Amino acid sequence: MTVSADNAAVGSRIPEAVHRRRWAILGVLMLSLLVVVLDNSILNVAIKTISTPPPVGLGATQSELEWAINSYTLVFAGLLFTAGLVGDRIGRKKVLLAGLVVFGIGSALAAESGSPGELIAYRALMALGAAFVMPATLAVLMNVFEREEQPKAIGIWAGGVGLAIAIGPITGGLLLEHFWWGSIFLVNVPIVIVAVALMVWLVPDSRDPRPGRVDPVGVVLSVIGLVLLVHGIIEGGERADFTGPDVLATIAAGLAVLAVFVWFEKRSDHPSLDVTYFRNKVFSAAMAAIALVFFALMGVTFFSVFYLQSVRGYTPLQSGLLLLPLAAAQMIFAPRARLVVDRFGNKATTTAGLLLLAATLAAFAGFEAGTPIWVLEAVFFLMGTAMAHIMTPTSVVIMQALPREKAGSASALSNTFRQVGGALGIAVLGSVLSTAYRGGIEDELRLLPAQLREKAGESIEATLGVAARLGPRGEALVGPAHDAFLHAMHVTAVCGSMVAVIGAVVVAVFLPGRPSAPRKDGKEQQLVATE
Incomplete structure (x- = not known):
């Protein structure tokens, strides 16, 4: 069945057969999204294990850990432009299927990595597949839901991210307790197989009638x-x-x-990037907000794993369970954020979300080794609440700012800014963490041999690893390592909070106060759908 631009204004713009199963299609799209987001949330709790020397881990340094994350993020972000255009041109379902297959192959290879270098390379291959999955999920969503249902569908879609954040750390912790570290990647394979089968069965194809060239x-x-x-x-x-x-x-x-x-x-x-989109100040502000949010959030998430496991002594599974409030808040509030937007408008909702995020990030500056765990849980819950009230309204603004046939490009841009913001957040805030930690521990390392001194100063895990090898002589390093890390975490948290405040200022100035009324002429809703 095909609905073209010429008859789009007559009757429903969505084929009836597609419209009837739109919620089942959303479920399949969320499963595809789940496997991509799940991978990163699983990796977060495995960072400490991967940094452990063989045979338990790979002995990765902090720099190698950052590159294991950023090799994925950079390839993902760099190819999203093209992935969105290819999907708009040849069909989003086709690129979704191809992306999932490549992602599954990369996951299987990453599970068997024999060195940090191999892990970095296979993570890049996974990103190649993910780059074609992520924008296509949101583009298909825009093409199976009418405009009035899109905010609700996008809210549920965003809630799927919270579900992945919840499942990922717990799944990762369980796997690490019973299997080797590579199992956190191998678990993606069966999910990919199920997602591909359901997609072939349920999801219609859609494309842009006037696509651009790669x-x-x-x-x-x-x-x-x-x-x-x-x-x-x-x-x-x-x-x-x-x-x-x-x-x-x-x-x-x-x-x-x-x-x-x-x-x-x-x-x-x-x-690949149509810069004319950014002439729309609302569109640009929403993009900037997404980039700044993930800059702050990803950088802080990177150090929170070490805080929980290296300083507080929790296992990967316990760390995953402690992240549940963050995920639960996203799952609860993301689908409902549109109701807040309807009442207070995009500007007030998103600005309040960013200020709440800034406050939760700043709270980490007061955390110590003995901070009551309920305080940490409350902060995580508030952080998830803030994210839900940022991501849903900004995603709706971005996706509805462009015509429906350009959904792939809009989704690709949104995801690109999110990934680039996250990559730079890990790099910049990770570097702030590393610099502050090294400055705080270097005096304690002066008595070590030169070859150990440089290694021990790379990260708290490196220091604790050297201390363990030194036996009783190394016990004197544990306390200073914890103190140096806490100081570095405090500095990094303040930097992340300041970035979130900048984001709040941007959206307060440029986002509209109330959601715009839906257009009735249907010009932006043209669609080519095939079933």
Whole structure:
């Protein structure tokens, strides 16, 4: 069945057979989203295990751990532009299926990684598949729901992220208690198989009747620019010195390539990033809010794992259970956030969410080794509540700002800004954490042999690992390591909170106060759907 632009204004714009099973389709899309988000939330609780020397882990350094996360994020973000265009052009269902298969293969290979380098490479392969999954899920959603149901569907879709956040750490903890660390990746494979089977059966295909062409030059420029920029930041943090000529040169080269990327896209007749979208101030503000939120959140999430496991002494499973309030709040409030928007408007809802997020991040600056656990749980719950009231309204604003046939491009842009913000958050705030930790522990490491001193200063896990090898002589390092990490966490939390405040200012100035009334002319709702 095909509905074209010519007859879209006549009757329902969604084929009746598709409309009847739209909620089942949403379930399949959420399963596809689940496996992509699940991977990162599982990885968070496994960071400490992977940093443990073989045979328990891979002995990854903090820099290698950051790259295990950022290799995924950078490839994902760099290819989202093209993934959205390819989906709009050849069909979103096709790219969803292909992306899931590649993601499953990458997961199986990552599970068998023999070194941090292999893990980084296979994570990049997983990202290649995920880049084609994530934007297509939201694009298909926009093409199976009428406009009046889209905010509700997007809220449920966003709640699926909370479900993945809840399931991921618990699943990861259970797997790590009974199996080797690679099981956290292998668990993706059966989920992928189920998702592919259901998608073939239920999900219709959709595409843009006037698609753009793929932009290989833009893709290459964006990937190179992001990799150079983040690599320079990570290197500066690892050395505790951002003034080195090679670090500054790498960061400057990344910024220069990204500037060339923007210049090229503005002049291209088939850009991977259509910069004209950003003439809409509301659209731009929503994009900036997403980037800043994930910049702050991902950086803080990175250190919270070490706080729970290295300082507080919780197991991976216990750490996963402690993250439940964050996930539960997202699951509860994300589908209902549209009701708050209807009453108070996008501006008030999103601004309040960002200020609440800033407050919860700042709360980490007061956490110590003996802070009551209920306080941490309350902060996590409030953090999830804040996220639900940021992600749902901004996602609706972004997806409804562009015509329905451009849903793939809109979704790709939203996810790109989220991933780039998260990657830079891990890199920048991870570097702040590393620099502050090194500065706090270096005096305690002066008595160590030179070859151990450099290694022990990389992270709290490295220090505790060296202390364990030294036996009774190393016990004197444990207390200072905890103190140095807590100080570094406090500094990093304040930085993350300040970024969230900046996001609140942006949306308070530019987002509309009330949701705009739905258009009745149907011009933005044109659709090509095939079943």
